[in-house]
Amino acid sequence: MNYKASFPQTRLRRLRYSPVVRKMVTESSVFVDDLIMPLFVCPGVNVQNPIKSMPGNFQLSVDNLVKECKVIFDLGVKSVLLFGIPEHKDEDGTVACQHDGIVQKAIRAIKKELPEIFIVADVCNCEYTVHGHCGTIVNNDVDNDLTLVTLAKQSVSLAKAGADMIAPSDMMDGRISAVRKALDENGFVKIPIMSYAAKYASGFYGPFRDAAESAPKFGDRASYQMNPANSDEAMREIALDIEEGADIVMVKPAMSYLDVVYRAKQMFKMPLAVYNVSGEFSMVKAAAANGWIDEKRLMMEIVTSFKRAGADIIITYFAKDIAKFIKEKQKK
Numbered sequence: 001m002n003y004k005a006s007f008p009q010t011r012l013r014r015l016r017y018s019p020v021v022r023k024m025v026t027e028s029s030v031f032v033d034d035l036i037m038p039l040f041v042c043p044g045v046n047v048q049n050p051i052k053s054m055p056g057n058f059q060l061s062v063d064n065l066v067k068e069c070k071v072i073f074d075l076g077v078k079s080v081l082l083f084g085i086p087e088h089k090d091e092d093g094t095v096a097c098q099h100d101g102i103v104q105k106a107i108r109a110i111k112k113e114l115p116e117i118f119i120v121a122d123v124c125n126c127e128y129t130v131h132g133h134c135g136t137i138v139n140n141d142v143d144n145d146l147t148l149v150t151l152a153k154q155s156v157s158l159a160k161a162g163a164d165m166i167a168p169s170d171m172m173d174g175r176i177s178a179v180r181k182a183l184d185e186n187g188f189v190k191i192p193i194m195s196y197a198a199k200y201a202s203g204f205y206g207p208f209r210d211a212a213e214s215a216p217k218f219g220d221r222a223s224y225q226m227n228p229a230n231s232d233e234a235m236r237e238i239a240l241d242i243e244e245g246a247d248i249v250m251v252k253p254a255m256s257y258l259d260v261v262y263r264a265k266q267m268f269k270m271p272l273a274v275y276n277v278s279g280e281f282s283m284v285k286a287a288a289a290n291g292w293i294d295e296k297r298l299m300m301e302i303v304t305s306f307k308r309a310g311a312d313i314i315i316t317y318f319a320k321d322i323a324k325f326i327k328e329k330q331k332k
């Protein structure tokens with residue numbers, strides 16, 4: 001762009017005096033339609049375990065989860081992302097592929113009461129393996145190709161239960177084509193895949209691991225999740241996932257990776273999601289609890305920055321709060 005504007009003819013403050021004009025020239029907005037609320041489902045009846053490090057979030061048994069989905073849906077948030085905390089774990093996460101698995105049960109229960117809600121099912125093994133890694137362990141390493149088998153099975157099982165979209169979060173090579181192939185072979189050609197395409201090995205996931213009880217028992221996830229220093233590699237990850245059939249690509253975490261979000265949107269022009277992860281949420285909540293920041297203002301500033309960078313979809317633990325905030329604002 002060739003800007004010829006110069007002072008004093010051009011005064012950018014002219015458009016900032018009137019709130020009406022400020023709204024007219026607003027470039028990025030967050031809508032309730034953009035939001036997906038992550039939820040954690042656990043065994044039992046009438047369970048509501050508060051997740052200490054994530055104020056306002058809970059591990060919910062299926063009955064309470066259904067109630068929570070109704071509350072979320074009534075607020076205008078039309079989509080949830082489900083994570084399961086199973087009763088039993090095993091070596092390779094096959095408990096995640098069972099017909100009566102915790103998330104499968106949850107999906108069926110939600111769909112029975114609230115068929116209109118759009119359920120995204122996270123697909124990974126870390127919540128279901130005894131060692132907490134995202135795949136099957138062979139010689140102290142997550143075996144890529146063996147893990148693809150369970151990921152594909154898990155995806156089909158979740159689709160059978162009624163999931164509307166499958167979201168593989170494991171970062172194995174080749175998982176999108178494996179999942180797509182399995183879904184198609186089982187008649188789920190219409191189920192889209194939202195791929196955690198550029199998922200970083202991040203310290204921002206700390207509170208989530210409490211919530212999903214999925215911390216690795218040995219080592220870390222650096223051999224499959226991405227190095228936070230890399231952005232070119234993120235473009236390669238995203239390109240591969242698109243080639244393998246991803247319908248939506250995701251960058252995770254969000255706040256510290258907006259350069260990656262921007263690049264991805266510019267380069268691929270694909271529907272793009274960001275995951276505003278647990279640590280990003282908890283930092284805001286903690287600072288607000290100390291009276292150091294204005295929580296609502298920061299919340300909106302952060303999610304607006306995702307849209308400004310190029311995101312279309314925002315997965316966030318703030319989804320309910322944002323929906324309430326937008327509703328309040330519309331009343332004024």
Ligand SMILES: [Zn+2]
Binds near residue numbers: 124
């Ligand atoms: Zn995982």
